[in-house]
Amino acid sequence: MAEPRNITSLSGIKVTNLEDMEGLKKVVAKWKPDRSEIETCPKCGADDPKLYVKEWVERELRDRPVGNQPLLIKLKCCHYECQECVRSFQPEHPGLRENSTLTEALFEHVWNRTLSTETHKHIAQTTGIHESTVRKCFERAKRHLGKSPSLMR
Numbered sequence: 001m002a003e004p005r006n007i008t009s010l011s012g013i014k015v016t017n018l019e020d021m022e023g024l025k026k027v028v029a030k031w032k033p034d035r036s037e038i039e040t041c042p043k044c045g046a047d048d049p050k051l052y053v054k055e056w057v058e059r060e061l062r063d064r065p066v067g068n069q070p071l072l073i074k075l076k077c078c079h080y081e082c083q084e085c086v087r088s089f090q091p092e093h094p095g096l097r098e099n100s101t102l103t104e105a106l107f108e109h110v111w112n113r114t115l116s117t118e119t120h121k122h123i124a125q126t127t128g129i130h131e132s133t134v135r136k137c138f139e140r141a142k143r144h145l146g147k148s149p150s151l152m153r
Contacts, residue, residue, distance in 0.1 A: 009105030032078040044085035064109040070128025114138035
């Protein structure tokens with residue numbers, strides 16, 4: 001059986017299941033960055049640290065809508081343990097906003113829609129995020145009007 005297609009905005013993930021539920025698309029995937037991509041330990045700053053896979057954790061993320069349906073990503077991520085400081089960490093996927101469950105693509109999608117005449121409630125319903133998240137995005141858009149959305153971190 002063929003591997004399901006990656007319909008998310010996240011690159012480098014391995015999609016294991018794709019479900020089309022009522023009013024929602026759900027993707028189940030795994031992501032394990034190559035150890036060579038991790039040049040320093042984010043906890044102790046050791047260069048070229050010796051890393052071990054400690055555990056796998058599942059994160060629930062939101063991505064931009066696909067086919068006018070909100071997209072939920074259940075992403076199993078690898079936690080590494082640094083042998084220098086014996087602390088564990090989870091690398092942040094480059095397509096995710098820092099300390100967030102939103103992808104960059106969803107943030108930009110919502111940001112653009114908040115500048116239209118759509119209500120925050122409607123945007124929240126069609127993207128599958130909370131209305132307060134849409135309001136925060138709108139406030140950030142107002143503060144950064146005239147700047148590229150990629151600069152609004």
